[in-house]
Amino acid sequence: MQSFLTYRRLGQTVRKQIEQDAEKAIALTVKAQSHTQQPPPPQSRPDLVHERHQSDETLREKEEEPSPALDSPTEDVELEQVHEQIEADTEAEAERVQTRYSERTALGHALTGISPRSRTTAEGRATTQDSKVFVVGWSGDSDPFNPQNFSRMKKARIILCVASIAFIVTFASSIDSAVLPQAAEDFGVSEVTESLATALFLVGFGVGSLYAGPLSELYGRNYVYMGTLLLFMIWIMAAALAPNIGAQVTFRFLAGVCGSPALTLAGGTVADVYNPLERTYGFPLFAISGFGGPVLGPVVGSYMGPSSLVSWRWTEWITLIIAGLVLTLVVLFQPETYAPLLLSWKAQHLRKVTGDDRFKAELEIMNDSLAKKLIRNLSRPFLLVRTELIILLMTLYLTVVYIVLFTFFDGYTYIFSEVYGTSQGLTNVLFVAMFVGILSALVLVPFIYSRTKKQFQKNLEAGKPGIPPEERLWFVMLGCAPAMPISLFWMAWTDYSSISIWSPLLASVLFGYGVIGIFISAYMYIIDSYQIYAASALTFLAFVRYLVAGGMTVVGIPFYRNVGTHWTLTIMACIGLLLMPVPYALYIWGPKVRKFSKFAVNKS
Template sequence: MATLLQRRRLKQTLQQQLDSTNGDLKALPCVLASETQTYNGREYTIVQWDGPDDPQNPRNWPSSRKWFATFLVALLAGLVGACAPIDSPIFPQAAKQFGVSEVSESLSVGIFLIGFGFGALIAGPVSEVLGRSVTYLSNVFSMCIWIMAAALAPNFGAQMVFRFLAGLSGASPLVCAGGTISDMFTPLEKTYTFAFFSLGGFAGPALGPVMSAWVPDSPYLHTWRWSEWIALLFSGVVFFLLLAFQPETFEPVLLEWKAESLRKLTGNDSYRALHEVEGVSIGQRLQVALGRPFVLAWHEPIIQVATLYLTVNYIILFTFFDGYTTIFQDTYDLSTGMTYTLFVGIAVGFITAGIYMPLVYSKTCKAARAAEAEGRKSFDPEVRLWFGMLGAPAVPISLFWMAWTAYPSISIWSPLIASVLFGHGFITIFITVYMYLIDSYQAYAASGLTFITLVRYVASGGMVVVGIPFYNNMGTHWTITILACISLLLTPMPYVFYKFGHRIRMRSPYASNKKILA
């Protein structure tokens, strides 16, 4: 609905411009800004924006419209993030009904995460060909269908298949959101907007277990299937919000709409968007886009290191999630509902990372001014690493803290505050990696993030299942200590890239070696 209205407004604007010029096509702003090119012996007018201030260009939309579109994408990311671990509190009930162990039932979360990984292979490239809005809408609609199927699953095997398909369908915001934000905001503006998206989107995994925390103990919700029904209700609300309000932001698609409107208004078939005249079919474009994540992963050391860094951190994250029942329920004798409600602590930690935004923005502005003083209006992507340099040390500190204070003799507030610090540090790592890659690869950012999403979610999905036996065999304190030691080894990564990232990009065949315009 939102995109239909957007196309209608675009056509009305062109009609008004045409009326104001008394039908003089050559006086239209978009025609004045366009250029004529010849393809296969035929001459085409390649449609561009009216100029740098064209109000149809997402970069020139009112701030309120851009921020609302960002909020919707963050809400979608929060939805899919919540749907993955929402089954965690109901493992015992579902396992009992299906006659499997709780470790086997934990695969319902793991298989959802693995679905994310493989879904990213489709969603990222499709968004670069068909546009952002259609990708989001088709994905969330499909996810609603598969979540409903999981709620009605007659056996364990069916539940696993439907949960995998739901994860497969829900991957779009994980790889496309960065592109949506880049469509609307300059790199300087993204310092705030992407952090805002991350804080909202990342609350999902922490709040998912909270949403179904009281299902097992409820006297009214008599089945574990209510965790899926809750996820479906949330998904339905988000789907209709996107349908009603989410605009298309992808420039090639918007210019294609503009060219189509010009053809209809003028009867002149020569008006085309650039990719319409290049002679490459949608199938061919998708084929190239689907293979690009692996090409980038093979050739780009930045993506290889970022994949390793983020994947190991995600393994730590979801293994840490697995330990909540032993950390809080077994140690402090809490109910299932209260135990999973304490995931709110991690979500609070995500929000507290916002204290860094003014400082990082100031650093980014300073880098932009310094670049301008040197005769260029640009800054290096390495300035994005400040989030990680400020916050990443909080992760090992919080894990060591929780590992050795989660005892019945010590107040529950100690490990709870440690969980807040954990969320605080983890979100800064995510923001740093994503913003650095988006600015480093620009047009290829979605493809680069696609490979990272695939690897980290497949690995994380496996660790969800492995994590429970890990805690049972090693014990809570030593398991979290091992996670803390691994995290400590990773902590220097943002500092290393801050010093040497520019040199790596200079030798990179795909990363942007030019400065990023502010």
């Protein structure tokens, strides 16, 4: 809905702009003709959009007149005069076409936000008769159609919509873990086998991240969000009706594939509407929903499994209902934010109104096919990771975070139910403690925003616009990096029936605080460090962490059962301890690492 309205408003704005800037085009045409000693055009304003072709009709009428007899001298003279008139009319028409062409060219130079240039060879110069192209851009720094210029309320609405999509798809990833025993019993399989419903959903997330970027480049963010969310709902409904475990895990995998764009493109949407300084508070809003979804999924489904009133399948039906509400929200209120696509819409209107095909957005000049974009998107992430230490370290860090998070959905049964005797429903409700920790990270935003703003102004005064990427590491450095291993050690060695249940609960609050800070810093640091290559870097990040987390979800049950909660959590804490120095090291040596990188920006 919003995309359609934006498209219409762009068309109206283009027509008004042409009316306003046409006088400039007339002046340019007159000036060009005076330099070439051509007679000036009429003082009346020419119609630069629609051409009258009266001369064509005159020529056609004269050609259709009966040919005079050739045996009369008078008629020979008349025939010769007719041919002379035809030649004169032809020359006049050629001059008129040339004038019209120069008027169009003048219009292309006169319109605000249009950058005339010649095509490069790669853009088809060798095969195009006219090498000139009018590149369509924004009509000034305050162009209202530029997503960076949206009002604060509109930006907040956009982030709310994206956060809602991220919430529901991540919510779906974990809610099945709340009814694991009942679903396993219904299908006649073990709980380890039934855990594949969560595992393959996560694998689907990883696979789906590879195609989300190319689709958004062709169709924009909004259509991809809506289309994939609709398909996600279809597969969730199919999973709710699944007759056996094979059908369930297949449909859950497909739901994961279609849910992935909400997470892969969300960082791009935040970057679309927020400038680097505003992202300091804009991105955490999305991140909290992205982490809040999987943490609150088991809470919502906590009492559905043991309930005698509803089936365990209601976990899928609840997901479907919420997804339907989110889709309605997106259709009604989410506008398109992908700037290259918005400019291509503007170029379409310019071509339609002027009849000049030389108006092109940058997105349209090369016009790569979906297959070519997919090939590039599949290959570039893996090319980046071979040489980029920053991407490798952040991928490893986030993968460990996701392994711990998603094995908790199996492990809480052993950490709380078997030690403290909590019921299945209450055990899942205890995930609220982790969500409290995630929300507590918001207290860091004002301090970090203030610090980032000072650094931004300092750079402007020094002639270095922008923010050093290392500033994004403050979220993780302010206690979040040590919070993860400390919380795991704490939970591991206070998980005894003789110690209050509040001890491991408080440890899970600290864990939530730690992991959200790691996630925010990792994403924002990569976006600022790689900019035009950030999408490829984040694609690799999503692909690896979800693929590995999906595999470890299946391993989680036997791991906790055989190794025990104390040593399972201790092993994870030790891994987190080894990775804890990473953000501090990058803060110190990150500029040097980026300086030797082929893809990272070198500003400091």
